[in-house]
Amino acid sequence: MSGKRTPKVALVPGDGIGPEVIESALAVLQAAGGEIEAVPFEVGLGRWKRTGTALSEEDLIAIKDLDCVLFGAITTPPDPAYKSVLLRLRKELDLYANIRPFKGQRLNLVIVRENTEGLYSGIETIEDEEARTVRLITRRGSRRIAEKACDLAKERQKLTVVHKSNVLKSDRLFLKVCREVALKRGVPHDDMYVDAAAYNLIVRPEAFDVLVTTNLFGDILSDEAAGILGSLGLCASANLGDDRALFEPIHGSAPDIAGKGIANPIGAIRSTAMMMQWLGRPEVSQRMEDAVSWALQTGMTTTDLGGSYATREVTEALALRLTDMSH
Ligand code: NAI
Numbered sequence: 435m436s437g438k439r440t441p442k443v444a445l446v447p448g449d450g451i452g453p454e455v456i457e458s459a460l461a462v463l464q465a466a467g468g469e470i471e472a473v474p475f476e477v478g479l480g481r482w483k484r485t486g487t488a489l490s491e492e493d494l495i496a497i498k499d500l501d502c503v504l505f506g507a508i509t510t511p512p513d514p515a516y517k518s519v520l521l522r523l524r525k526e527l528d529l530y531a532n533i534r535p536f537k538g539q540r541l542n543l544v545i546v547r548e549n550t551e552g553l554y555s556g557i558e559t560i561e562d563e564e565a566r567t568v569r570l571i572t573r574r575g576s577r578r579i580a581e582k583a584c585d586l587a588k589e590r591q592k593l594t595v596v597h598k599s600n601v602l603k604s605d606r607l608f609l610k611v612c613r614e615v616a617l618k619r620g621v622p623h624d625d626m627y628v629d630a631a632a633y634n635l636i637v638r639p640e641a642f643d644v645l646v647t648t649n650l651f652g653d654i655l656s657d658e659a660a661g662i663l664g665s666l667g668l669c670a671s672a673n674l675g676d677d678r679a680l681f682e683p684i685h686g687s688a689p690d691i692a693g694k695g696i697a698n699p700i701g702a703i704r705s706t707a708m709m710m711q712w713l714g715r716p717e718v719s720q721r722m723e724d725a726v727s728w729a730l731q732t733g734m735t736t737t738d739l740g741g742s743y744a745t746r747e748v749t750e751a752l753a754l755r756l757t758d759m760s761h
Pocket residue numbers: 451455506507508509510511520666667668682683684685686687688689690691696697698699701738
């Protein structure tokens with residue numbers, strides 16, 4: 435997106451700590467000089483309990499009309515009648531690429547996770563004696579995720595395709611297509627079995643730059659990477675389609691700490707910075723990233739990172755820092 439009109443953003447704070455971290459991210463965005471027109475949507479478990487619908491058709495139509503979505507987190511109860519809102523949004527908006535950057539003392543990599551098929555295809559049955567989930571991998575799905583990953587790897591160093599093709603036929607297709615795309619685009623690439631990748635993330639993290647992988651593997655490896663960095667609360671993501679996008683911290687609604695005012699807002703702030711980059715405001719994005727780096731370096735952090743500050747204190751310190759910097 436380009437041009438200087440104020441972008442219109444669907445705001446979905448969600449449940450649990452979702453609203454707490456989104457409030458913080460918006461305050462920091464404002465201090466960084468980022469202007470958006472936020473259109474709020476009540477989506478998630480709270481809405482479902484009140485009305486029986488977590489995300490309505492009208493919401494979907496309205497959301498599709500806006501520039502992008504900024505999302506907090508939602509609670510998915512273990513109730514078969516409840517359909518995951520996030521999975522539905524990813525499908526309806528065809529947000530096939532989940533981009534998750536991890537940068538810290540021990541890691542500097544990006545996980546590119548396929549977001550629409552694999553073991554999350556939704557093709558499944560459950561009976562008393564047997565249950566099945568279809569791990570759907572298509573050439574089209576693999577090609578478009580490989581293309582997104584190659585775009586990123588071209589600006590960085592190399593691509594690693596993470597798979598389990600020694601056991602899974604579906605991953606033979608995934609690997610083959612990823613290699614074809616990387617070759618065609620002249621992107622340096624290698625590949626690794628997912629179990630080896632899980633191990634190497636811990637013992638040899640410098641082996642990785644851009645990783646591309648299927649849905650479930652990407653889900654698991656990203657929480658592992660967040661653990662290596664020190665907290666799920668630090669990490670951000672962009673869910674991208676061809677011209678749509680949804681930005682969200684990778685953590686969930688954290689019911690164990692919701693309402694206590696201690697959630698780490700950095701994942702949500704970094705997600706908002708990724709959104710501003712996508713909206714064509716790289717200077718705002720950079721200011722937000724710099725402020726976050728400053729907070730981490732000076733120990734201005736929440737308790738999940740060993741700090742002693744509340745969400746509000748971290749937010750105020752970041753906002754003050756950004757306001758001071760602009761004078
Ligand atoms: P979670 O990410 O909500 O929490 C895991 C652990 O990390 C908890 O101990 C929590 O306190 C901590 N944590 C997470 N974010 C934090 C933050 N910003 N600051 C400090 N600590 C943080 O995952 P969990 O507990 O497995 O799931 C809770 C609910 O969230 C479930 O209903 C689940 O379905 C949903 N969920 C939603 C997601 C989304 O909306 N994108 C993603 C993952 C889970």
